[in-house]
Amino acid sequence: MFSKIYWETDLHFFIYNFYSKFTYYILGDFMVDYLYLKDSLHTFSQNYNFLKIFSIGKSVLNNEIYCIKFGIGKKEVLYTGGIHANEWITSLLLIKFTHNLCNAFVSNSQIYGYDAKYLYENCSLYIIPMINPDGINLVNNFYSIDSEVYISAHNIAKNYPDIPFPSGWKANINGVDLNSQFPANWKLGKKIKSNLGFNKPAPRDFAGETPLSEPESQAMYNFTLLKNISLCLCFHSQGEVIYWKYTDFLPPNSLDLAKEFAHVSGYELEDTPYNSSFGGFRDWFIRNFNKPGFTIEVRKR
Numbered sequence: 001m002f003s004k005i006y007w008e009t010d011l012h013f014f015i016y017n018f019y020s021k022f023t024y025y026i027l028g029d030f031m032v033d034y035l036y037l038k039d040s041l042h043t044f045s046q047n048y049n050f051l052k053i054f055s056i057g058k059s060v061l062n063n064e065i066y067c068i069k070f071g072i073g074k075k076e077v078l079y080t081g082g083i084h085a086n087e088w089i090t091s092l093l094l095i096k097f098t099h100n101l102c103n104a105f106v107s108n109s110q111i112y113g114y115d116a117k118y119l120y121e122n123c124s125l126y127i128i129p130m131i132n133p134d135g136i137n138l139v140n141n142f143y144s145i146d147s148e149v150y151i152s153a154h155n156i157a158k159n160y161p162d163i164p165f166p167s168g169w170k171a172n173i174n175g176v177d178l179n180s181q182f183p184a185n186w187k188l189g190k191k192i193k194s195n196l197g198f199n200k201p202a203p204r205d206f207a208g209e210t211p212l213s214e215p216e217s218q219a220m221y222n223f224t225l226l227k228n229i230s231l232c233l234c235f236h237s238q239g240e241v242i243y244w245k246y247t248d249f250l251p252p253n254s255l256d257l258a259k260e261f262a263h264v265s266g267y268e269l270e271d272t273p274y275n276s277s278f279g280g281f282r283d284w285f286i287r288n289f290n291k292p293g294f295t296i297e298v299r300k301r
């Protein structure tokens with residue numbers, strides 16, 4: 001049975017809705033790219049010296065994969081976003097959430113009904129807002145159309161004319177889907193995606209030549225092994241559902257957490273579609289650690 005602290009913090013806070021039940025809002029043509037992330041982290045470092053901001057590794061193009069740590073407690077929780085390039089809004093979601101959390105801590109106030117200082121002292125929250133900075137830059141037109149990076153990606157995309165470019169790009173800059181890279185039935189996942197036509201670098205769904213072939217997936221894998229994460233939330237968009245289990249693996253209390261999560265968010269609980277059921281980061285986390293992990297498909301309003 002989980003402790004009272006688990007239920008009061010990890011469930012009713014760490015699984016609580018950030019913006020009106022995980023809804024996010026885009027104003028005008030606002031976009032998020034790696035420079036926006038760096039500017040946000042610089043602001044955090046200037047204003048919130050209690051945060052720890054560090055890199056867990058580098059992308060293909062040598063961009064840092066940043067992690068933000070809030071808290072000094074023993075219970076460790078992980079939030080991730082921006083693993084799929086065209087789901088960059090999840091990076092914004094986590095950046096804005098961090099800002100709100102820090103403001104609550106500084107003002108000695110509550111956030112979503114919970115005392116921010118209590119959370120800081122009893123939990124350690126790791127936030128990795130942008131796992132795929134190169135791909136997010138591509139989708140948001142950071143690279144000029146005559147740059148080597150853009151031309152290389154465009155050449156990959158030409159093999160998949162039904163996927164709009166660059167807006168349909170989910171992969172890293174090598175054309176590897178980072179959320180198909182992890183050692184959780186990776187071979188089966190690769191076979192499924194190959195049978196769907198994604199048997200070489202592509203804007204989406206190519207699992208790579210081997211698991212963990214990409215520096216971004218290696219960084220996530222190695223970082224997670226160093227920690228004792230008790231709960232993992234992986235943010236995607238925009239299915240408006242919660243995927244809560246991996247095949248037949250059922251970590252202790254995961255169903256109870258999932259039901260409460262659905263109640264809090266208003267989303268439906270669903271099993272991951274079979275064609276996407278293998279090789280994901282959350283899949284590996286559940287399989288390797290036997291702890292609850294959730295994919296949150298946030299919606300756009």
